[in-house]
Structure formats: structure tokens, C-alpha cells
Amino acid sequence: MSALSSVTVIGGGAVGLATAYYLRKADLDVTIIESGRPGCSTSWGNGGWLSPVLSIPTPGPGVPRMGVAESFQRDSAVAIRPLTAPSMIPWLLRFARHCTRSSFESGSARLGALSREMFDGFDELADLGVPVEVPRKGNLRACLTEAEARHQLAELAPMRAAGYAVPTRIMGHEEIHELEPELSDQVRSGFNLTEERHVDPGAFCNTLAEYLVKRGVRLHTGTRVTAVHASGGRVTAVETTGGQVRADALVIAAGLDTRRIAAWLGARLPMRGGKGYSFFVPSEHSPAHPLYLSHTKVGVTPLKGGYRVLGGMEIADETLRINPRMVRGMVRVARRYLRHMPANESVRELPHLWAGLRPMTPDGLPIIDHLPNLSNAYVNTGHGMLGVGLSMVSGAALTDFMLNGIRPDVLSPFGATRF
Ligand SMILES: Cc1cc2nc3c(=O)[nH]c(=O)nc-3n(C[C@H](O)[C@H](O)[C@H](O)COP(=O)(O)OP(=O)(O)OC[C@H]3O[C@@H](n4cnc5c(N)ncnc54)[C@H](O)[C@@H]3O)c2cc1C
Incomplete structure (x- = not known):
């Protein structure tokens, strides 16, 4: 059984919201801190394609x-x-090293394993009556x-x-x-x-955020995380423009900004x-x-x-x-x-x-893992061209990892220390 009771999620884009959905479904007390509005950043004006076939690096x-x-x-x-x-330039050189047939094929297989259940989470939302349209x-x-x-x-x-x-x-x-x-x-x-399939990505984020709030998730919009406090190998609290928020566990799903926040905690994510x-x-x-x-x-x-x-x-x-x-x-x-x-x-x-x-990321795969040397800090990011489609499966898999402490096989290629 998990000892987790509450989780703070940084970022209310598609990935942060989807992660919050599964954490709340597991009966955890969930707080999302979002510097703008839900889905206001990269999750807004994209294509909204949910595309298992095109889930390639x-x-x-x-x-x-x-x-x-x-x-x-x-x-x-x-x-x-x-x-x-x-x-x-160093990032581009790393990217170029992954532009081989073998890296592409293994990356495609790994993304394929993650994307296979891509629609399940969207179907689950529909079954719950969450009005996300998925033509x-x-x-x-x-x-x-x-x-x-x-x-x-x-x-x-x-x-x-x-x-x-x-x-x-x-x-x-x-x-x-x-x-x-x-x-x-x-x-x-x-x-x-x-x-x-596809969604209107902005509408997806708004609708999911509204549902989460109804389910008791605390959503702080217009609130930016400015620092993260850690001691004894654990994150203890996040500092925000609206005050301090205590964190039993932390998920950083801040899109590209995850790189900066993880760096505060000593992790270098090459994004x-x-x-x-x-x-x-x-x-x-x-x-x-x-x-x-x-x-x-x-x-x-x-x-x-x-x-x-x-x-x-x-x-x-x-x-x-x-x-x-x-x-x-x-x-x-x-x-x-x-x-x-x-x-x-x-x-x-x-x-x-x-x-x-x-x-x-330079290998075209997301980073869904806990951060090194911190037992209660996790990241869910790096989805590149695929973040809306992979949002629900990534959130489900990370929640499984957080609750059970055992990394599901599907996440093993997406470690934070693989670079
Ligand atoms: C032109 C284009 C087309 C695309 N088409 C598709 C597509 O068809 N299908 C698909 O699946 N993907 C597509 N993508 C990719 C997709 O948009 C991204 O992978 C996805 O939106 C990433 O979501 P995210 O939640 O990780 O990041 P974001 O949407 O960037 O969310 C991160 C959130 O964190 C917040 N944040 C950041 N820093 C802080 C902080 N310090 N404190 C508090 N909050 C913070 C931000 O405000 C933001 O809302 C496309 C992208 C582009 C650019």
C-alpha cells in the first residue's frame, strides 16, 4: 500500500492535468499550481491529434x-x-546521434508500447460524462x-x-x-x-480542469512556482507567488520549464x-x-x-x-x-x-520518472510533438509508479538519468 496522501503538481497543461486526474482517482489530495490558466501554454494551439500510429521519435x-x-x-x-x-549546439549533437535507424526503431517501439493504450483515458473520461469531444x-x-x-x-x-x-x-x-x-x-x-482521433486541445484542458475542481482538486491559477524546498532527500514545500505550499510529493509537469525547475533540485534534463x-x-x-x-x-x-x-x-x-x-x-x-x-x-x-x-529531448522520448536523489519528486515531461495524445497514458503510468513504488515496464525507457 502507498503511504502517499497528498501531491502537488506543477503545471496545468495537458500532461499535468492528466496526471492530476489519475492521482485524484487514487483518492489522493491533489493541488495543481499553474502560472497561467489551464492549458494556456503549448497545450493550447497545437493540433490535438491523438495518434498512436504517428507516435514516433x-x-x-x-x-x-x-x-x-x-x-x-x-x-x-x-x-x-x-x-x-x-x-x-551540444543538444543538437546529442539529437543528431539519435538520428540512426536503430535508435529510431527502438524509440518507436518504446513509444508504441506507451501509446498502445492512448485512447483508454479519453474513453474513461467520456464514460464519466466529462464532456471532452473526441471525434x-x-x-x-x-x-x-x-x-x-x-x-x-x-x-x-x-x-x-x-x-x-x-x-x-x-x-x-x-x-x-x-x-x-x-x-x-x-x-x-x-x-x-x-x-x-483528435480533440480541441484547449477545450480538453479546460474541461478536464473543471472536472478536477469538481472532484476536489485545488487548482491555483495565475500562481507561479518560484522555488522548491528539499531536505533529507525529500521535497518538503514549493514556494509560489501566492505563498508556500507543503508537498508530500511533487510532480513537475511544467512543459519546457520543467528543465529549470528540475535544475533547482540538481537534476539536469537535456530539453x-x-x-x-x-x-x-x-x-x-x-x-x-x-x-x-x-x-x-x-x-x-x-x-x-x-x-x-x-x-x-x-x-x-x-x-x-x-x-x-x-x-x-x-x-x-x-x-x-x-x-x-x-x-x-x-x-x-x-x-x-x-x-x-x-x-x-535529444532521443525524442519523454521523461517520466522520479528525480535522482529525491524520493518524492517526479517529472512528467519531454513529450515533444505528442504531449496531448500521450497525456492520459503518461499520467496513468506515473501514478501507478508513485503509488506502488515499482516502475511499470512501460516506463523503463523514460528515465530521468538515461542521458
Ligand atoms: C504546432 C504544434 C502542434 C502540435 N500538435 C500536437 C498534436 O497534434 N498532438 C499532440 O499530442 N501534441 C502536439 N503538439 C505537442 C504538444 O502541444 C505538447 O507536447 C504538449 O502540449 C505538452 O504539454 P505539457 O503539459 O507537457 O506542457 P505545457 O502545455 O507547456 O504545460 C506546462 C504548464 O506548466 C505551467 N508552468 C510552467 N512553469 C511554471 C511554474 N514555474 N509555475 C507554475 N506553472 C508553470 C505553464 O504555464 C503551462 O501551462 C504540438 C505542438 C506544437 C507546437
Whole structure:
């Protein structure tokens, strides 16, 4: 039996809220400290894809070459700019070391084991009547040529072999337009990953936060953690802008900021922010499916009243400054693939133009563990491009670890001292 009775969670993004859900479900007294509002940071303007098939590490074979080459291309959604922050160079070198076939395959298998139960937590919320909408539209890959579609489908063959719903054939022009009439005529082929789902990520965070408060979780919004006190190998309290909060146990789920908070406790977590962008297109002509626009790294998520266009992977300084060149590239790509994407919108006028920093690790795997030398401090972070989809499974697995003191097998690749 666990001796835990109360837990403080730093961070009310998707990962912190999902962790709080499972801790509360285990009857613990839970306090969340969030410097803004629930889901206000990277968990807000992202794609909201719940995608077991695409749960693969960011570092992969060919990624460094592609990153460097695309940094100079006009429509590219990828940019690596080491000169904006030379301190990132050692991190980039570590990242590059993981861009091998074997590292990618083992990372994919490890993420696959975690993502296999991805939907369970979302289904559980639905069973409880928590009004999180999780449309089951799949994830439609839209390609400009059949050759491109065939190539991209072939890349997913290992996921099919692992038992995921990956189709065996591509669709032709007529079939894909019948399924998704909002695609432009330039789209000639593609395939649908039929079992993938999506959420409106901001709505997911808000709804989950409201539910948690109803269940007795204390949620301190607008409250920043400024220090963590530890003694005798245990965290004892956190200092916040609203006063001190006692902590029997601590979970740091502060996205990229976890790096800084863990450093206060002597743990070096090698994380970098991978900046991405999104904007909203209010429209009566929203596609019905989430779309992955071929090799462009640009995606589209249908939301209430329109759709969100998302993309970009910029490894540079870690500000939220908007890079208009990248956003213009996303607009051009979306216009090429979507029939009714409005023309002549200047970047400044795009509604809900947003930037977020994905919490990235050099091996592309999350960090879900206790911190070294502290028996009651845990981290749940580093989910990179996958934090919304993996939020519930990560929260469930960490809670299991905290309650039983035995690390579940599924978490063994995600240790804090593996780097
Ligand atoms: C363009 C883009 C598209 C994406 N698309 C998808 C997708 O389709 N599917 C998917 O699964 N993932 C996607 N992601 C990734 C996903 O957004 C992240 O992995 C996820 O949001 C990380 O959640 P988090 O809770 O760890 O971090 P965050 O959302 O950053 O939450 C951390 C919280 O901690 C709070 N905090 C930080 N420091 C402190 C402090 N000192 N005191 C108190 N509070 C603090 C912050 O305010 C914040 O709310 C995308 C990301 C981007 C940029």
C-alpha cells in the first residue's frame, strides 16, 4: 500500500492535468499550481491529434540533412538555427546521434508500447460524462502524387506490422475527394489512418480542469512556482507567488520549464523547445478530417467554426516570437492543399496566430520518472510533438509508479538519468 496522501503538481497543461486526474482517482489530495490558466501554454494551439500510429521519435534517419536543407527553402516548415543560441549546439549533437535507424526503431517501439493504450483515458473520461469531444475521423494523409502517397504509406509498414490500423493501399483522386471534398484538385492521392482521433486541445484542458475542481482538486491559477524546498532527500514545500505550499510529493509537469525547475533540485534534463505555429481559419468549409499535408510537416485540424493550420519545427532561441517566413510558408502550403483556404491573408491578420515550444529531448522520448536523489519528486515531461495524445497514458503510468513504488515496464525507457 502507498503511504502517499497528498501531491502537488506543477503545471496545468495537458500532461499535468492528466496526471492530476489519475492521482485524484487514487483518492489522493491533489493541488495543481499553474502560472497561467489551464492549458494556456503549448497545450493550447497545437493540433490535438491523438495518434498512436504517428507516435514516433522526432530524431530519425535523414532528419539532420533534411533539417539543414529545409532551413534554406522557401515553403519549409523546418528550421534549425544554432547561431541564435550557441548553447543549443551540444543538444543538437546529442539529437543528431539519435538520428540512426536503430535508435529510431527502438524509440518507436518504446513509444508504441506507451501509446498502445492512448485512447483508454479519453474513453474513461467520456464514460464519466466529462464532456471532452473526441471525434473519430482518422487522420487523412493528402498527397500531390500517387508516388508520394505510396512512399509515405510504405514508411508506415512497421506500424502495420505492429498491429496498428494502417491501410494496405492508397486512394486515387476520385476516392480521396469523395471522402474529403475540401481538398484541392492538386491533391491526387493519399490514405486515411482510420482509427486516429483528435480533440480541441484547449477545450480538453479546460474541461478536464473543471472536472478536477469538481472532484476536489485545488487548482491555483495565475500562481507561479518560484522555488522548491528539499531536505533529507525529500521535497518538503514549493514556494509560489501566492505563498508556500507543503508537498508530500511533487510532480513537475511544467512543459519546457520543467528543465529549470528540475535544475533547482540538481537534476539536469537535456530539453530544448521545438517551436511550432498555428492559426485558425474561420470557415464554413472546414475539412471533416484532420489532414497531414504530405511531406510538408503542415497539418490541419477541424475545430468548431473552422479549422486550425499547424506546423513548423524551429529549433532556435526559445522565445515565442513569430517567424513570419515560416507562417507564410504554412499559408502557402495550406492554400495548395485546401480548396477554400482564403487568399491574400497577411500574416499579421491571421486569427489566433500562435507559437508554442514543444518540450523536446535529444532521443525524442519523454521523461517520466522520479528525480535522482529525491524520493518524492517526479517529472512528467519531454513529450515533444505528442504531449496531448500521450497525456492520459503518461499520467496513468506515473501514478501507478508513485503509488506502488515499482516502475511499470512501460516506463523503463523514460528515465530521468538515461542521458
Ligand atoms: C504546432 C504544434 C502542434 C502540435 N500538435 C500536437 C498534436 O497534434 N498532438 C499532440 O499530442 N501534441 C502536439 N503538439 C505537442 C504538444 O502541444 C505538447 O507536447 C504538449 O502540449 C505538452 O504539454 P505539457 O503539459 O507537457 O506542457 P505545457 O502545455 O507547456 O504545460 C506546462 C504548464 O506548466 C505551467 N508552468 C510552467 N512553469 C511554471 C511554474 N514555474 N509555475 C507554475 N506553472 C508553470 C505553464 O504555464 C503551462 O501551462 C504540438 C505542438 C506544437 C507546437
